[in-house]
Every structure is written in structure tokens, then in C-alpha cells.
Amino acid sequence: MFKKILAIDTSMDGCSVSLLKNNFIVNKFKLCKKKHTETILPMIAKILNTCCIKINELNAIACSKGPGNFTGIRLAICIAQAMALQKKIPLIGVSTFASMAEQAWRKYATKKVLIAFDAKKNGIYWAKYIRNNNGTWMGENTEICLKMEHVNTKINKLSGSWTTVGNGWEKINFKNTKKINLISTKIIFSHAKDIITFVNLLLKKNNILIFKNIVPIY
Missing domain, CATH: 3.30.420.40 (ATPase, nucleotide binding domain)
Structure with a gap:
């Protein structure tokens, strides 16, 4: 142990x-x-x-x-x-993003987390984490650095409610085409x-x- x-x-x-x-x-x-x-x-x-x-x-x-x-x-x-x-x-x-998904669970008991961090030069560090029924976070394979214009495409491929984490959301000009529900938080560290x-x-x-x-x- x-x-x-x-x-x-x-x-x-x-x-x-x-x-x-x-x-x-x-x-x-x-x-x-x-x-x-x-x-x-x-x-x-x-x-x-x-x-x-x-x-x-x-x-x-x-x-x-x-x-x-x-x-x-x-x-x-x-x-x-x-x-x-x-x-x-x-x-x-x-x-880092997996631990921040865990932080979102600790504070808000949320199982679906979108992480966006400012990567400078018109870029965003991006990840999508989902907590399964046995408590395991899945999503490290989704971690990627995206150009700003590709972020909306990523988001609009999703459905349902997602909790947002990170300082990159201030840069994202999100145009909701599928009525996805984004729940904002103050988790930036x-x-x-x-x-x-x-x-x-x-x-x-x-x-x-x-x-x-x-x-x-x-």
C-alpha cells in the first residue's frame, strides 16, 4: 500500500x-x-x-x-x-489536465470536463476528460495544441453539458451551433x-x- x-x-x-x-x-x-x-x-x-x-x-x-x-x-x-x-x-x-479534471470533480462533482489553456500565439491547449462509472478519468489521449479557429469545431462535435476549466476560455469566441451547455468555473490553476x-x-x-x-x- x-x-x-x-x-x-x-x-x-x-x-x-x-x-x-x-x-x-x-x-x-x-x-x-x-x-x-x-x-x-x-x-x-x-x-x-x-x-x-x-x-x-x-x-x-x-x-x-x-x-x-x-x-x-x-x-x-x-x-x-x-x-x-x-x-x-x-x-x-x-x-496536469487530468489532475485539473479531478479538481473539477472535487469542487463540482462533474464527470465531463473541457480544458482550454492559453498557449499564446493564437493557440489553445485543449483536452476532453470524462469520468467513467468506476471513477477513472479518460482523456489524456485528447490533449492537443489547437489553432484558435479549430476550437469551435471541436466543441460543436459534442453534446450535453460540459464543465469548462482553464484560462483559455477568455480567448475562445465560441459560436454555439448545437446548443451544447458549457458550465463555466473559476478553475485556472x-x-x-x-x-x-x-x-x-x-x-x-x-x-x-x-x-x-x-x-x-x-
């Missing part, structure tokens, strides 16, 4: 660290924009000290692998890999606490991948 899991996320404008210890999760989150490097390591040290846990006592280390900010993604992966390799701890990489719950769900289903090296998604 993975009773002690450390999760790290620096893929967006915030730094977040979460620690699972015997079914209790401790969380730390801080908006830092371009100060991830000087912020995340003290946060990790503080949460480990608060919970009286040494790195070698962890059962697993998980981190966000993107999509997101180039530097932030690489930072979280490098820290997680270094800790895992040094102490021979299982390493788990989680899609990922959080390590949702990596913990996402990983726990996979562990319960015996559907977890352990990595030696995590390939980032930009």
Missing part, C-alpha cells in the same frame, strides 16, 4: 505540494509565477518537516508532467526524479492535492504506471 505519497506541481503560475500520510492529506499552495525555483524546494522541506516524514520513508513521489509552462514542468519533473532515484522511491507522472487523489484512484484500480524517467508534455 502507498500510504505516504508526496506530490509536486509547478506546471502553471502556482507552486503546490501535497503529502498523503495515513489517509490524511496536507497541502501547501503559493502563487509565484516566475519564482518557482526559489519557492518549491522550501515548500517541500516544510511539508515534510510538518508531517515528520523523511524522504526515504515515502512510498511514492508524484508530479505533474504537463501540459503547462516549459520551465515549471521541467522543474517539478527534475526534483521528483532526483528524489526518487536517490532514495529508490517509485515515481509517478500525472497529466492545477494543484498537487488533486494529483494525490488521482494517483490514489489509480492505485485502487491497480492501474498505475511507475516511471524511471518522466517525459514532459509542453
Whole structure:
């Protein structure tokens, strides 16, 4: 059993660290924009000290692998890999968008999530996540960087009600041709606490991948 899991996320404008210890999760989150490097390591040290846990006592280390900010993604992966390799701890990489779908479930109990993030240069990072009846999120294969003019086409191929997540919706000039119901939220940041719950769900289903090296998604 993975009773002690450390999760790290620096893929967006915030730094977040979460620690699972015997079914209790401790969380730390801080908006830092371009100060991830000087912020995340003290946060990790503080949460480990608060919970009286040494790195070698962890059962697993998980981190966000993107999509997101180039530097932030690489930072979280490098820290997680270094800790895992040094102490021979299982390493788990989680899609940023998958953890944000889990955040939408945590806050709104929604099972159908559309994620759109500003990719600059008239582009949108896009994904469609659906939570099935056994609690598993499906959708990592839908993650793609789209040109703005292709977003409406993607949306209008769908039907029913969908919850929207991300800062890209401010850029999308959506023309509803099929009367799809989009439910907006204020979720624009990922959080390590949702990596913990996402990983726990996979562990319960015996559907977890352990990595030696995590390939980032930009």
C-alpha cells in the first residue's frame, strides 16, 4: 500500500505540494509565477518537516508532467526524479489536465470536463476528460495544441453539458451551433492535492504506471 505519497506541481503560475500520510492529506499552495525555483524546494522541506516524514520513508513521489509552462514542468519533473532515484522511491507522472479534471470533480462533482489553456500565439491547449462509472478519468489521449479557429469545431462535435476549466476560455469566441451547455468555473490553476487523489484512484484500480524517467508534455 502507498500510504505516504508526496506530490509536486509547478506546471502553471502556482507552486503546490501535497503529502498523503495515513489517509490524511496536507497541502501547501503559493502563487509565484516566475519564482518557482526559489519557492518549491522550501515548500517541500516544510511539508515534510510538518508531517515528520523523511524522504526515504515515502512510498511514492508524484508530479505533474504537463501540459503547462516549459520551465515549471521541467522543474517539478527534475526534483521528483532526483528524489526518487536517490532514495529508490517509485515515481509517478500525472497529466496536469487530468489532475485539473479531478479538481473539477472535487469542487463540482462533474464527470465531463473541457480544458482550454492559453498557449499564446493564437493557440489553445485543449483536452476532453470524462469520468467513467468506476471513477477513472479518460482523456489524456485528447490533449492537443489547437489553432484558435479549430476550437469551435471541436466543441460543436459534442453534446450535453460540459464543465469548462482553464484560462483559455477568455480567448475562445465560441459560436454555439448545437446548443451544447458549457458550465463555466473559476478553475485556472492545477494543484498537487488533486494529483494525490488521482494517483490514489489509480492505485485502487491497480492501474498505475511507475516511471524511471518522466517525459514532459509542453
